[in-house]
Amino acid sequence: MNAYTNSGSKDTRSGFGAGLLELGRTNPNVIGLCADLTGSLKMNAFRDEFPDRFYQVGIAEANMMGIAAGLTIGGKIPFTGTFANFSTGRVYDQIRQSIAYSGKNVKICASHSGLTLGEDGATHQILEDLGLMKMLPGMTVINTCDFNQTKAATLAIADYEGPVYLRFGRPKVPNFTAEDQKFEIGKAVILTEGSDVTIAATGHLVWQALEAAQALASEGISAEVINFHTIKPLDEEALLNSIGKTGCLVSAEEHQKFGGLGESLAGVLSQKQPTPQEYVAVNDSFGESGKPADLLVKYGLDAKNIVAAAKRALERK
Amino acid sequence: MAQIPQLEKIASQVRRDIVRMVHAVNSGHPGGSLGCTEYFVALFNHVMRQSPEPFDMDGQNQDLFFLSNGHISPVYYSTLSRSGYFPTEELSTFRKIDSRLQGHPTTHEGLPGVRIASGSLGQGMSVAIGAALAKKQNGDDRLVYSLHGDGELQEGQIWEAALFAPGHKVDNLICTVDANGQQIDGSTDSVMPLGDIGAKFLAFGWEVMTIEKGNDMATVVEGLEKAKSLTGNGKPVMVIMHTEMGAGVDFMEGTHEWHGIAPNDEQLAEALNQLEETLGDY
Numbered sequence: 001m002n003a004y005t006n007s008g009s010k011d012t013r014s015g016f017g018a019g020l021l022e023l024g025r026t027n028p029n030v031i032g033l034c035a036d037l038t039g040s041l042k043m044n045a046f047r048d049e050f051p052d053r054f055y056q057v058g059i060a061e062a063n064m065m066g067i068a069a070g071l072t073i074g075g076k077i078p079f080t081g082t083f084a085n086f087s088t089g090r091v092y093d094q095i096r097q098s099i100a101y102s103g104k105n106v107k108i109c110a111s112h113s114g115l116t117l118g119e120d121g122a123t124h125q126i127l128e129d130l131g132l133m134k135m136l137p138g139m140t141v142i143n144t145c146d147f148n149q150t151k152a153a154t155l156a157i158a159d160y161e162g163p164v165y166l167r168f169g170r171p172k173v174p175n176f177t178a179e180d181q182k183f184e185i186g187k188a189v190i191l192t193e194g195s196d197v198t199i200a201a202t203g204h205l206v207w208q209a210l211e212a213a214q215a216l217a218s219e220g221i222s223a224e225v226i227n228f229h230t231i232k233p234l235d236e237e238a239l240l241n242s243i244g245k246t247g248c249l250v251s252a253e254e255h256q257k258f259g260g261l262g263e264s265l266a267g268v269l270s271q272k273q274p275t276p277q278e279y280v281a282v283n284d285s286f287g288e289s290g291k292p293a294d295l296l297v298k299y300g301l302d303a304k305n306i307v308a309a310a311k312r313a314l315e316r317k
Numbered sequence: 318m319a320q321i322p323q324l325e326k327i328a329s330q331v332r333r334d335i336v337r338m339v340h341a342v343n344s345g346h347p348g349g350s351l352g353c354t355e356y357f358v359a360l361f362n363h364v365m366r367q368s369p370e371p372f373d374m375d376g377q378n379q380d381l382f383f384l385s386n387g388h389i390s391p392v393y394y395s396t397l398s399r400s401g402y403f404p405t406e407e408l409s410t411f412r413k414i415d416s417r418l419q420g421h422p423t424t425h426e427g428l429p430g431v432r433i434a435s436g437s438l439g440q441g442m443s444v445a446i447g448a449a450l451a452k453k454q455n456g457d458d459r460l461v462y463s464l465h466g467d468g469e470l471q472e473g474q475i476w477e478a479a480l481f482a483p484g485h486k487v488d489n490l491i492c493t494v495d496a497n498g499q500q501i502d503g504s505t506d507s508v509m510p511l512g513d514i515g516a517k518f519l520a521f522g523w524e525v526m527t528i529e530k531g532n533d534m535a536t537v538v539e540g541l542e543k544a545k546s547l548t549g550n551g552k553p554v555m556v557i558m559h560t561e562m563g564a565g566v567d568f569m570e571g572t573h574e575w576h577g578i579a580p581n582d583e584q585l586a587e588a589l590n591q592l593e594e595t596l597g598d599y
Contacts (some may be wrong), residue, residue: 031454055450056484063443064479070383070447073432074455075375093437094474098444102424102434195384 001217002192004210006174010147013168017023017042018147019154020079024050024086027158031071034081035061039169040170041081051254059174061086065094065106065285072104075159080106084113085126086168088133089145099163100136108133113143115256115282115299116204116292117170126285131259133165134232140185141231141259143167145206147175149229153182153223160185161240167203174207188235194224194305197310201259202228205280206299209252212306219291225309231261233260236268243269248313249277252306254296257281276316279310319362324534326333327399327594328358333598334408336403336588339579345420347402348575349466350392355537356464357396358446364541366459369401376514380533381448381460383433385441385523386466386495387421388577396545397430398599400550405599439472442492446482448552449490460548463492468500472508482553491544493556495531499573504559518555531560566591 007267023030023047032046034056045053057064061082063109068078080087081186083140087110088095099106116126150168177189190304191206194211202211203206206227212290213223224242230234243249251262262279269275296302319327330352339345361367363379384393391411398405403417410416419424421436421482433444445463452459469475482490494514502508516526524547527541540556547554562576563569566588569580 047479052452057481058477058484060481061479062474063446066440066474066478067447067450067481068442070449071451071454072449073374073376073381074446074451074457075377076451076454094440094443095436097437100441104433169376216589239457 001194001213002204004176004191006176008175011170011172012043012144012147012150013040013170015144015147015150016109016111016166016168017129020152021045021049021261023155023158024053024079025049027077029075029077030158031055031076031078032067032081033057033064033078035064035086035146036080041109042093043081044297059202061091062094065091066098066177068106069098069102069104078106079109081109081289083124084110085124088129088212091128092132096136100139103138104163105161107164107166111168112170112231113167113283114169115287115295115301116141116202116254119289119294122286124160127256127282127287128259129167130231130255130261131261134264135281139232140164142185142218142229143203143231145203145227146173146177148181149177149183152181155194156185169204173204186230186233186235188238189227190231190238191225191227194222195245196222197250197313198224198226198246199247199306200226200228200239200261200265201311202231203254205252205254208301208303209306211303212310215303215307216310221310221314228261231264234259234264234268239265239272240254243273243275248273248311248317249275249304250280250303252280254301255281276313278313279304280309318450321535321538324358324362324538327362328354328534329593330596331358331392331395331399333592333594334587335391337586337598338391338395338411339406340585342431342490343407343579344412345391345579346388346577347391347579348499348562348569348573349386349495349516351390351569352421352532352564353389353495353563354494354565355463355534356558357392359534359541360462361396361400361536362537364545365462369429372402374432376454378459379508381432381461381462383445383448383461384422384435385463386438387435390420390422393422398524398568399596402430403428408499408599410447438466438469438588439470439474442475442478445490445492446478446487449487452489459537460545461490465492467494467496467498467511467514469505470494470511470514472592479518479521479523486551487552488549491548491552491556492553493558495560496557497560499561499576500561501573501576503573515557522552523555524550524552525557528556528558532564569585
């Protein structure tokens with residue numbers, strides 16, 4: 001199997017900040033908006049270098065989404081930045097009407113998603129955002145796995161015309177994808193090939209999936225790990241090709257089981273190729289305060305749980 | 318630029334369109350539409366610097382208009398059509414299947430003149446601010462207009478936007494509140510008293526002015542021209558425009574009862590008797 005090396009752990013939100021800064025220098029239409037979380041979103045560098053193209057909207061996320069929609073009328077490409085909870089659940093109707101239904105070219109960039117924001121607890125740990133956003137017609141939904149990929153995705157969505165939800169997070173996590181990668185929206189990435197079980201992961205759990213594959217390999221089980229960084233549109237071809245080889249699936253995500261990547265994959269498979277599937281996801285519960293790594297263990301989202309899920313899936317073949 | 322007598326003729330025809338449109342599908346919102354007829358006709362035929370063709374979404378070097386209280390779509394559609402944005406025959410498709418004239422305005426079906434979906438209330442001021450900021454970014458000196466219901470001011474997002482616009486000196490923006498004192502469940506005073514709307518916006522840092530007779534064409538034109546003269550001074554402009562819900566059709570005037578119901582055949586005939594056909598029915 002392919003080996004991946006952590007080139008030094010970094011937070012995915014810093015990948016967003018780096019991408020946005022680069023966009024500032026290369027695309028004069030890119031505008032930044034933030035709701036009093038400029039430091040947390042790593043938007044400071046963009047703000048400082050391009051103060052005339054940055055709007056501080058204060059703690060008023062609904063207004064931020066509307067302003068972003070309006071900015072597109074005139075050819076601007078607004079990037080909104082706040083926590084994932086305040087980027088989705090708090091402003092769902094604004095996104096639905098003023099952005100999605102209106103077909104506006106807004107990039108909704110969301111940090112601190114999932115359990116791994118850690119100590120702030122369940123009020124901020126949104127685990128429903130992928131589901132909320134993927135249900136909106138025309139919305140592209142992306143959940144990147146490391147610093148490099150988040151930066152590449154930030155650059156890529158500026159060149160794509162249409163509303164996008166870009167989800168990333170707070171903690172430092174292994175940075176292992178290529179620095180010079182080209183991010184292709186809607187194209188899943190096969191990280192390592194295998195023949196016994198497919199592990200389809202997204203976001204922070206991609207690294208956990210790679211660790212799980214290594215552990216499985218030591219027990220003689222060949223796992224194929226695919227990074228589904230785009231939840232919508234879903235790369236059905238990559239899924240079906242892999243399942244054609246392995247015949248069983250584990251989906252892994254830092255999200256509710258309901259509404260997440262696993263549900264999207266199951267939807268494809270139930271129609272085209274019914275397949276035993278095990279879910280590594282939060283099972284209909286809220287999170288809690290704690291260290292990110294401890295939370296992944298407690299809620300069953302770490303590499304060990306992916307290994308166990310893979311074995312269950314194998315038994316059901 | 319049409320003058321007052323011609324604007325009044327257009328208004329009479331727009332009112333006929335409104336009652337005929339809602340009657341034809343037995344649904345829609347005639348009350349607020351009739352009350353804002355002078356505003357729409359004046360805006361699109363005298364006040365705004367815009368041309369219907371070629372219509373594009375960006376609207377650079379055009380004045381832009383956003384309807385935040387999307388339910389008064391009949392007056393919006395009729396005015397757009399009577400101003401050359403699309404053929405008047407299309408008004409007969411209002412609220413019917415396969416139409417560009419949805420119950421509430423949308424960009425989704427590609428209707429010229431509409432640049433944002435609205436209907437869920439409270440969102441249009443933010444959108445108008447964004448469009449005004451884009452104009453500043455682009456060095457485009459044209460203005461952005463928006464219309465809001467008074468009941469709509471009960472939505473919290475309005476006040477987020479009301480804080481932002483003066484704070485960021487969005488002074489190429491003229492927002493108007495249709496102060497008719499009515500909403501679905503009754504008078505605004507009985508549902509959720511709004512207090513002194515002008516004083517509230519003044520306290521937020523807006524330039525505030527009033528149009529007392531929002532159903533008198535000359536007064537509306539004069540008021541909106543004055544609003545234009547107040548732009549460019551570092552503050553957004555708020556126009557409190559007093560109107561009569563249902564204006565122009567006597568039995569619909571001054572009550573919330575005609576907010577969202579259509580006239581029957583007899584009521585339609587009675588309404589049309591009061592409204593001169595000036596430009597030809599669609």
